[in-house]
Amino acid sequence: MDQVSLLDIHEVRKSFPKPDGGELLVLDGIELTLHEGEIVGLLGRSGSGKSTLLRLIAGLSSPASGSVTYLGQPVAGPPEGIAMVFQSFALFPWLTVLENVEIGLEALGLPRDEIHRRALSAIDMIGLDGFESAYPRELSGGMRQRVGFARALVVHPNIILMDEPFSALDILTAETLRTDFLDLWAEGQLPIKGVLIVTHNIEEAVLMCDRILVFGSNPGRILTEIAVDLPQPRSRLDPAFREVVERIYVAMTASDAARPPETRAERFPGTGIGTVLPRISSNLLSGLLEAVAAPPYDGEADLPVIAAALYMEIDDLFPVAETLQMLRFAELVGGDIRLSVEGKQFAHADLDARKQLFARHLLSYVALAAHIRRVLDERPDHRAPWSRFSDELEDHMSPDAAERTLRAVISWGRFGEVFAYDDQTQMFNLENP
Ligand code: ADP
Numbered sequence: 001m002d003q004v005s006l007l008d009i010h011e012v013r014k015s016f017p018k019p020d021g022g023e024l025l026v027l028d029g030i031e032l033t034l035h036e037g038e039i040v041g042l043l044g045r046s047g048s049g050k051s052t053l054l055r056l057i058a059g060l061s062s063p064a065s066g067s068v069t070y071l072g073q074p075v076a077g078p079p080e081g082i083a084m085v086f087q088s089f090a091l092f093p094w095l096t097v098l099e100n101v102e103i104g105l106e107a108l109g110l111p112r113d114e115i116h117r118r119a120l121s122a123i124d125m126i127g128l129d130g131f132e133s134a135y136p137r138e139l140s141g142g143m144r145q146r147v148g149f150a151r152a153l154v155v156h157p158n159i160i161l162m163d164e165p166f167s168a169l170d171i172l173t174a175e176t177l178r179t180d181f182l183d184l185w186a187e188g189q190l191p192i193k194g195v196l197i198v199t200h201n202i203e204e205a206v207l208m209c210d211r212i213l214v215f216g217s218n219p220g221r222i223l224t225e226i227a228v229d230l231p232q233p234r235s236r237l238d239p240a241f242r243e244v245v246e247r248i249y250v251a252m253t254a255s256d257a258a259r260p261p262e263t264r265a266e267r268f269p270g271t272g273i274g275t276v277l278p279r280i281s282s283n284l285l286s287g288l289l290e291a292v293a294a295p296p297y298d299g300e301a302d303l304p305v306i307a308a309a310l311y312m313e314i315d316d317l318f319p320v321a322e323t324l325q326m327l328r329f330a331e332l333v334g335g336d337i338r339l340s341v342e343g344k345q346f347a348h349a350d351l352d353a354r355k356q357l358f359a360r361h362l363l364s365y366v367a368l369a370a371h372i373r374r375v376l377d378e379r380p381d382h383r384a385p386w387s388r389f390s391d392e393l394e395d396h397m398s399p400d401a402a403e404r405t406l407r408a409v410i411s412w413g414r415f416g417e418v419f420a421y422d423d424q425t426q427m428f429n430l431e432n433p
């Protein structure tokens, strides 16, 4: 069968100017084709450039280099035939559901009765029948999002771009709307030819997509493509479904190993103090260590399994696991988290022993913590102001990142009793930390 391609993206790069000069490379070497009849997923953690890529496709911004082609024509400005569905919609509060949907068509200059007919049919299709004359304030979040879908569908676009369209909804509402959308798609009722959907939820991607492009960060790029050859409707409990989820976790955790060494050094210190540290509480770190140390895992667990057990999303789980890795309490390998000897010790120790162990690892593996401690040790009064370290960090990172990094190291320093910080006087000190 000849596959008609709707969209072709070739060698796309995109960067933004940094506030302190220089460029932040956000997308690099992006290759993507969307064929007729496909739902393709862009899956990755936040900051991996997925929304930026959608904006390029929607013609709302242009690449630094490379090409974006829609039906054989280069995209320059918003193309007719591509519609967007966002996480949530700004509906006009003073317009009814019907009028909010008709708005989508007004720009096309269609006859009045055609506009009316199409809007009613989109409303009907997406499950809003009977709500035509309701106002947005009378609708639940799920119903409002249906209006958003109707507004995109009413123009009969070739392609719909969806940016995390279900992530602002509660779980059940999201599931219902997702299923309704997939049913309509499978029945061929939707007036569209292809879908690109952005998500950071692995299961959502596997439920919906024919192909999934897994994104990595810094710079945003495609790590791998995974085809999902499961018939619709799909079940999360199907072993074949779980197997695809597992493969994706493996691809996403392999990304650090695939990074060039120089960017890896930035994230895993020991090499300097210029590392941006994530604000992860000692409670979360302890919680993950305890969960993995406990039976039936006994120190090694599949990330998907442990994520499910902790009711955590991938975007929340990874930074915690990565921080444990940075502190050498755990290792991330091929989709698994594996505790080190010290990680297991920590999980089974009492609070005092935990603090001591944590202090040792903090001083050994987080260069900034060791640096702060050294400065305080050397000063006769064992005190130093916030600005002493923030100025230094700002040579390596933005003021915002410097602030977050200092806050992170302060909370870890407090937990390990390595140093203290007085929020009132904004002084680091060694007084009974
Ligand atoms: P995702 O949708 O995968 O979460 P985004 O595409 O929103 O990622 O952002 C990718 C990166 O680009 C982030 O580091 C973000 O801060 C940066 N970024 C996005 N838009 C802009 C912009 N207009 N100016 C500067 N930086 C931006």
Ligand code: MG
Binding pocket: 050, 051, 052
């Ligand atoms: Mg986004």
